[in-house]
Amino acid sequence: MNLAEFIIRIESYNANVDIPLIRKAYEFSDKSHAGQKRQSGEPFVEHCLEVAFILAEQHMDSTTIAAGLIHDVVEDTPVTPIEVRDHFDDEVAELVDGVTKLGAVQFSSREEQQAEYFRKMLLTMAEDIRVILIKLADRLHNMRTLEHLPREKRTRIAQETRDVYCPLAHRFGLNRIKVELDDLSLKYLEPGVYLDLVQRIKEKKQEREAYIEEVVAPIRKELSENGIQANVYGRAKHLDSVYRKIRTRNVLFEEIYDLFAIRIIVGTERECYHTLGILHAMWKPVADRFHDYIANPKPNGYRSLHTTVFGPHNRMVEIQIRTHQMHNIAENGIAAHWLYKEGRQEMSKSDRQMIWLRDVLEWQKDMINPSDFLDYLKIDLYSEDIFIFTPKGKLIHLPKGSTPLDFAIQIHTEVGIHCA
Incomplete structure (x- = not known):
């Protein structure tokens, strides 16, 4: 270049x-x-x-x-x-x-x-x-x-x-x-895992794209009939995310239903909830799979509505709904502050990040041992994940949703095999 x-x-x-x-x-x-x-x-x-x-x-x-x-x-x-x-x-x-x-x-x-x-x-x-x-x-x-x-x-x-x-x-x-x-x-x-996932996802690309269109087309039609202008599209899940699901759920690649998600971007927060109602009228929602991150944003400022429905052919489909501004923050995070630096919401989001920084800097002053500082910082950074101490005092990091078997395998492969 x-x-x-x-x-x-x-x-x-x-x-x-x-x-x-x-x-x-x-x-x-x-x-x-x-x-x-x-x-x-x-x-x-x-x-x-x-x-x-x-x-x-x-x-x-x-x-x-x-x-x-x-x-x-x-x-x-x-x-x-x-x-x-x-x-x-x-x-x-x-x-x-x-x-x-x-x-x-x-x-x-x-x-x-x-x-x-x-x-x-x-x-x-x-x-x-x-x-x-x-x-x-x-x-x-x-x-x-x-x-x-x-x-x-x-x-x-x-x-x-x-x-x-x-x-x-x-x-x-x-x-x-x-x-x-x-x-x-x-x-x-993990190059072997990576290449295997690339190949498997590539093999399913045509089937996946055809099904996404089956989902997206009726959504666009319903939203248009309800006067909601929206950008509706499907996106493939990234490889590391798929691999984590395989490990935490202890399933085969073929059993992963959410290799993609549908994203709907609308104009206003009110339209987000209106769209949610339309979707739940179109397809039955999956119990316990709804999250309102608009009313309850994630610690990093992420805001969206998440729902999963039984879509065409009774297949589970994950859907995210957000406004254009929420989408920019979801993709660009704190960098969005420089795009909307006059907006109150982005300023308050930046303030939240700075409060987190000040908190971390305060408690690191009290930690003489570098190992303690690293362990506590990793716990805070991976706030949605799981941390367990082994009998010998070693800190083990596991993704959210991990089982005791996953912990056993992390300690020693042989232990995990016997537990299974």
Whole structure:
């Protein structure tokens, strides 16, 4: 991707992007990284462009995109923080400085290093949340190009991504980034499982798309007849989500009914509930499968109505209903703050995230042992999951819905087999 193509692409996400600033940042990055190559053999500046484009996809402001373009200049080139401040305003320079400070530091143990990295990340986020958005974009592109690294390094980075970056992306509602990081982590941590799922889902694609149309067509018709303008479509569940369902439900791939979900996007909150009533009149709802996340948002600010119905041919169909604004927040999370920064709701959502950060920073001060800090932070980040201590005091992390057998298998495969 060259600069001209990059500018055209980012303008499709932000028509008011500051082109002179973006051009200046690109030229500074290109000059600073001159002669540097990635493991793939591509010029290093390609990575900078991709990171900045991921930020543009999240509808970030020009300052953040510019910082994304030069995020590695201090860490990976002779450029100093003072030189960055000489060329850019304080806001850009501080974002680059924040990303740089998250660089690796040598510690006495891997656990201590990871705990300290968490602390640094949280402290930096408390100053400007955009730093973590840049870091997540950086990690996402690194994961996309992970195949060029040695196997041992791929595994280490993928595990770190699953343990650190995926839950952080979830906590801040960055769904599109989280989903891709989840799937890429699975690809490198369990390649056999990943390839098998890709093939199985591909084989069912035609059948799945035909059934989705059977569901979507009557919904569109009913909503139109009731005067509701809506965007109705089906979306495939991501691979890591399917794999988690197979493990937690202890079922075969063929027994997973919800390989896809129907999404309905309407204009107002009132239309969300009206649409729900129409759906339940069309098809019988499944008991205990309704969740009102509009009245009771998730901790990361996610809002939608979730229901499951017995659709055509009496097959269970999962449906999500939300407004356009809720959809933007669901996909972009706290990044949506910069798209709707004048809106009260997004401001209060950002405030909730900052309250969480302050709480974490407060109780981490009282924890001397890095292991304790990591364990408590993981519990908080994976608030919907299950954590159990083994008789030896080891903390085991299991997805929501796991059974005692899953716990036994985590301790030792042989134990799990005997329990079964």
